Amino acid sequence: MRSRHHDIADDLRQQITTGSIQPGERLPSEAGLADRYKVSTVTLRRALAVLQGEGRVEKIQGKGNFVRHPRRKxxxxxxxxxxxxxxxxxxxxxxxxxxxxxxxxxxxxxxxxxxxxxxxxxxxxxxxxxxxxxxxxxxxxxxxxxxxxxxxxxxxxxxxxxxxxxxxxxxxxxxxxxxxxxxxxxxxxxxxxxxxxxxxxxxxxxxxxxxxxxxxxxxxxxxxxxxxxxxxxxxxxxxxxxx
The missing domain is CATH 3.40.1410.10 (Chorismate lyase-like)
Known part of the structure; x- marks a missing residue:
């Protein structure tokens, strides 16, 4: 069975891909996202870690999680x-x-x-x-x-x-x-x-x-x-x- 955090990562990834969440946009707080998806903050952070590993989301200390702009190599x-x-x-x-x-x-x-x-x-x-x-x-x-x-x-x-x-x-x-x-x-x-x-x-x-x-x-x-x-x-x- 797929873990809940993978389902959350899939949903956020879809929103990023379709432009519902724009590059450079700050995601809601981790507590707010955990409440939206009815999961613990630990599970929510695992979902964000998936997106961070893919390069889609960047966590900036003290500011929050942001959708990354497409990288110029x-x-x-x-x-x-x-x-x-x-x-x-x-x-x-x-x-x-x-x-x-x-x-x-x-x-x-x-x-x-x-x-x-x-x-x-x-x-x-x-x-x-x-x-x-x-x-x-x-x-x-x-x-x-x-x-x-x-x-x-x-x-x-x-x-x-x-x-x-x-x-x-x-x-x-x-x-x-x-x-x-x-x-x-x-x-x-x-x-x-x-x-x-x-x-x-x-x-x-x-x-x-x-x-x-x-x-x-x-x-x-x-x-x-x-x-x-x-x-x-x-x-x-x-x-x-x-x-």
């Missing part, structure tokens, strides 16, 4: 390690940036090839479209490679594409590992996504010609808010004459 350009300038240049998209000196944690040691506890620069970039977080990047680089004046208080900029790109000079090699997985607690909090949800996770490691890791980046995007594209270029050389 951002394009991540693999191989270049950046966001597509066209999809990242919307006026509503902004990025909050913070750079600090931290110590290398155990999970970063294999990526950075540095001993645990070594000082490293961490730059955290969180992009927003309006009130909705769009992507989270944690960029790590050796302290001696940090551009002058990069450390300081949080600031907000409009150039999302460059803030998710490599911070240093072009590397000799760039390796990107992509997977879909559940968000970590920190990612779920920063990106305001619930469970069950998935993030597109990109681990990017840049090295110079000597093999030194000059930057390691951990990026997480909500799965419904980004497309990643990777282009392979085949180089066809001239055949050597056979003798």
């Amino acid at each position: 951002t394009l991540y350009v693999g191989g270049w390690g950046t966001l597509d300038p066209w999809t990242a240049a919307e006026p509503a998209l902004r990025v909050t940036v913070r750079s600090t000196i931290v110590q290398v944690q155990a999970h970063l040691t294999p990526l950075l090839k540095m001993p645990t506890g070594s000082p490293i620069v961490e730059t955290i970039c969180l992009s927003h479209e309006g009130e909705s977080p769009q992507g989270l990047a944690r960029i790590y680089m050796p302290c001696d490679l940090l551009p002058a004046g990069a450390l300081g208080d949080d600031f907000t900029c409009r150039d999302a594409a460059t803030r998710f790109a490599l911070l240093g000079p072009p590397p000799a090699t760039l390796r990107e590992t992509v997977c879909a997985r559940p968000p970590t607690p920190d990612e779920a909090s920063a990106l305001r996504i619930g469970y069950p949800s998935v993030v597109l996770s990109i681990t990017r490691v840049a090295t110079d010609s000597t093999g030194r890791v000059v930057e390691a980046t951990l990026i997480a995007f909500p799965g419904d808010r980004v497309d990643a594209v990777f282009t392979t270029h085949h180089v066809i050389g001239e055949r050597e004459p056979q003798g």
